[in-house]
Amino acid sequence: MIEFALSKKQHELKEALQSLGRHVIRPMSLDMDRTKEVPESFLRNFMMMSRGFRSDDIAEFQEGAPRKERDPSKPSEANRTAVIAAEELAWADAAIPLSMPGPGLGAPPVRATGTPEQKKRFLGMFRDMDTGPLKWGAYGLTEPDAGSDVAGIRTSCRKDGAHWVLNGRKCYITNGGRAVWTVIFATVDPSLGRAGHRAFVVEKGTPGFEVGKIEDKMGLRANETAELVLEDCRVPEENLLGGEEAYRSKEGFMTAMKTFDNTRPLVAAMAVGIGRAAYEYARDFVKQNYVLGRPIPRYAAIAEKLAKIGRRLEAARLLVHRATYLADMNIPNAKEASMSKAAAGQAATLACIDAIEVCGAHGTLQAEHALLEKWFRDIKVYDIFEGTGNIQRVVISKRIVSNLKSF
């Protein structure tokens, strides 16, 4: 059936998160931006509170719990539900979903290629956060000289007895400083390209594994972005994701890419959330300042601008729903995932730019209840991280143009 209505559970989740966002998160948003921190007390409360709403589906995303055996006739709604939650949280403050305790971006590669023991060990450790300390996982792929061109990573790994020795630098790692472990991508030999890649779970405190600079960013300031340094870092061989057997083929590289098919729609949903926040702000500003008082000559132009922001965001949101629908149905969705990310990054960035334009000078002021300038700063990176807009178009192109291996 063709249907766009949310299930009752999804609707309740959306309402609850929106209420939390409006009454709790937004009032502390600017403060978090200034202090560059999401209060741990909030995160802890959020985890406790959201338990009621966390179906097993959501728990999978938040805690990285191993996927349960499913009745194939009853497909999961996990991906579809997760993007609804992501949009609402980002609508409140995008740093919140990114700073949520849990394995984060580290979960998909562990889940996709980890051995049963690795999954149990690295994902299982997030289950005691209700009583124990909050924990984060991270994903370390990008390097100073290799971002979108994943095949170009230079962090090296070599086998030495029962250990692997890693050397290199990773940068722009979300929650990298606080992570209890990070999935680090390294190469046995750069000349092998993708076939030379290996993925390791590197735990905090491993000798030779240090946190470098914590970045000072344009936006998303409350979310930590760190540099990670590996100097003769000795990683136990049991931390090689999937074990040596997994790397006989090109699996090593595929691990990195699989992550993105799952996470791009999630990031796209967050972008839509920020864009929607900006749209609603501009809409309400116009409503309060112009339309109900006296119409102004540029009204039609403003109306058109608002309408275009609104429909671009809706178009992006539907690509997100489409990509996650396919994921839930276990249908390959790389093209659709990239489409959602490309469209959302662009639509939401334009939404923030145009929303400020609509509000005029007011739009640029920084104040407790005027977060438009903050969203403008927050949104830009959504057209950059998890693959830039151009990279998404490379992914899409390869799936619509015949025999296109590379440009």
Next chain:
Amino acid sequence: MIAFEPTEDQRLMQDAVAEFAKATLLPRTRELEHARGVSEDIRRTAHEMGLGLVSVPEAAGGQGQGLVTTVLIEEELGAADAAAAFGLAGPGAFGRAVIELGGPERAAELLAGFAEEGGWDRFGAVAWSEPAPCRTHEGFATKAERTDEGYRITGKKAFVGNAALADRFVVFAQVEPERGWGGIGAFVVRRDNAGIRVGERHKTLGLDAASFGEVVLEGAVVRDADRLLGDGGEEGFTRAALRFFVKHALVVAARAVGLSRFAFELAREHCDTRVAFGKPIGHFQAVAFTLADRAMDVETSRWLVWKAAAAWDAGQSERDALLASARAAAHAFEATMRTADDCVQLFGGSGFIRDLVAEKLMRDAKQLMLAAPTAEQLDQLASAIELGQKLDPALVLPTPDTQAIFT
């Protein structure tokens, strides 16, 4: 639950229409264009398939299907020949107008003839626009004057789809000139009514297989019962007229999705096979990225149209359904123009030559954008809804004052 899967019945109908469109319309698209009409044999086949009667109520001999089924079918027609989709027999826009403005009983009565034998040669039409905006008062120059038993209608309507073929019309005319757009009315006028004649057929940029022309009213007398009152009162009439226009726009938007798909596929095939500088031109990034963007246009248009159609079928609030439809149609119209334009552009010089269908798609796309409320008008409507403005007919209906449209 969010799902993108047509039902089994919908799938069967979609396949049957796709087959008809591909086997019958596609090979003859130039023939129909040059003949400036859809030939009898094609109209007979389409009528036997029940194509013009999908959304006609069962009480009137139609299939009583919802808008989702309708848009699925219209996309398939548009993907072969959007012009033919406008030129097939059936009540078309007339049907949608009498359903919204006349209510179910009146509609059943007025649509009865279309399912009968000979229905392949029966058309309805909506006479809305006029050759020029009225200069003496807001509203239409065509007037409906009160008589003892009804109204006498005098004036000239323009841009009327299937004007020369239709045997019944919904004619919009000014009842109370002093009340501007709030003083208009809708009347059913039959072709055999004295005082109505078909004027000149317009020569148009595209959609040649459909005909558009003038309708001249020279004191046509109609009964009281022939006035369609919508939901009653000025506001109720505007609301019903708005529903008609917006649903009509959605159907035209579905054809636009089909046209976009056609243009995209044509361009993609060309970029796969045309070799320049030693490789297929699709292997150049500027070309591939253009294709990627247009692929996103096709998908976003389709999902927006589906979502809006589903909103009506699921009985969501009129506000939500109107908003979703306005966004969907505005986006689909702009997207189809971009896609058809890029199709010609990617073909280069050969795209401009009439040996290929690309140039026709581009002309049809532009024409189609004006065959329903335009993207600009729909954007004003969407903003009016979002800003909580009163839905003033002068603002939300596609008046000739703002931009004349074809119906």
